[in-house]
Amino acid sequence: MGCELTKLASGSNGSNSKSNNVPSLDACGPPPTDARLPLTAKQKYTMVASWKGISRAMETTGITMFIKLFEEHADLLNMFSKFRELKTKEEQATSEELQEHANKVMNTLDEGIRGLDDLDTFFEFIHQVGASHRRIPGFKQEYFWRIEEPFLTAVSTTLGDRYTQNVEGIYKLTIKFIIETLVAGYEASANNNVDSGGGGGGIGGGGGGASGTGGTTSRAS
Incomplete structure (x- = not known):
C-alpha cells in the first residue's frame, strides 16, 4: 500500500x-520481519528458498548430519537404544533405524523453518520439541548445541556450490535461533513441570523424538 x-x-x-x-x-x-526473528526479510526469503534444496534430500542430509554428530560425539550413541551398536560410518549410513530417526529430526527442522512466517506457531512447536527431551534419560541441555556444526556440515554437503558465504551466514543464524528456542522450551518445561508429548524428532536418545520451546538463551559450552 x-x-x-x-x-x-x-x-x-x-x-x-x-x-x-x-x-x-x-x-x-x-515489509519488516517479526522483531523476534534474527533474520531480515531478505535473509528469511533466502533461507526459505535455499531450504527447498534440502527438503528434496531430507534423508541423505539427515544421515550425513548424524554421522558427523557421532563422529564428533561418540558418547551420544549410548543414548540411542535402537542404533547404539552402529560404531562405523558404513553401519550408520545403511541403518534403517538411523534413517528413520534422521527423517524425524529433519522433518522437525523442516516444520520449524517453514514456520518462520508465523513465530507464535514456531515457538509453540519448537518449545514442545525441546520440552519433550525431559523424558530422555541422561539428556543434558547442552546436548542441543552438539547438533549445530553437524547440521551445517550436512547442509553444506547437500547444497554444494549453492552454499555460498552469504547462505552459510543465514543458516548459522537460523540453526542458532532454533537451538536457542529448543533450550528455552527444555528449561521452561522444568519450571512448569510440563510433560510434552513428541512433536517431532530430537537429537536425544532412545530413538525417540523431542520437541522444544521458544526463547533465547546463551549458548552452552
Missing part, C-alpha cells in the same frame, strides 16, 4: 519523486 501511494504521489503532476520530497520507489523494500 505504501508503495502504491508513493507511485500516485510521484506521478500525479508528472514530476519526479525527489523534487516533491517523496520517497523514491527504490526505498520500498519488503
Whole structure:
C-alpha cells in the first residue's frame, strides 16, 4: 500500500519523486520481519528458498548430519537404544533405524523453518520439541548445541556450490535461533513441570523424538 501511494504521489503532476520530497520507489523494500526473528526479510526469503534444496534430500542430509554428530560425539550413541551398536560410518549410513530417526529430526527442522512466517506457531512447536527431551534419560541441555556444526556440515554437503558465504551466514543464524528456542522450551518445561508429548524428532536418545520451546538463551559450552 505504501508503495502504491508513493507511485500516485510521484506521478500525479508528472514530476519526479525527489523534487516533491517523496520517497523514491527504490526505498520500498519488503515489509519488516517479526522483531523476534534474527533474520531480515531478505535473509528469511533466502533461507526459505535455499531450504527447498534440502527438503528434496531430507534423508541423505539427515544421515550425513548424524554421522558427523557421532563422529564428533561418540558418547551420544549410548543414548540411542535402537542404533547404539552402529560404531562405523558404513553401519550408520545403511541403518534403517538411523534413517528413520534422521527423517524425524529433519522433518522437525523442516516444520520449524517453514514456520518462520508465523513465530507464535514456531515457538509453540519448537518449545514442545525441546520440552519433550525431559523424558530422555541422561539428556543434558547442552546436548542441543552438539547438533549445530553437524547440521551445517550436512547442509553444506547437500547444497554444494549453492552454499555460498552469504547462505552459510543465514543458516548459522537460523540453526542458532532454533537451538536457542529448543533450550528455552527444555528449561521452561522444568519450571512448569510440563510433560510434552513428541512433536517431532530430537537429537536425544532412545530413538525417540523431542520437541522444544521458544526463547533465547546463551549458548552452552
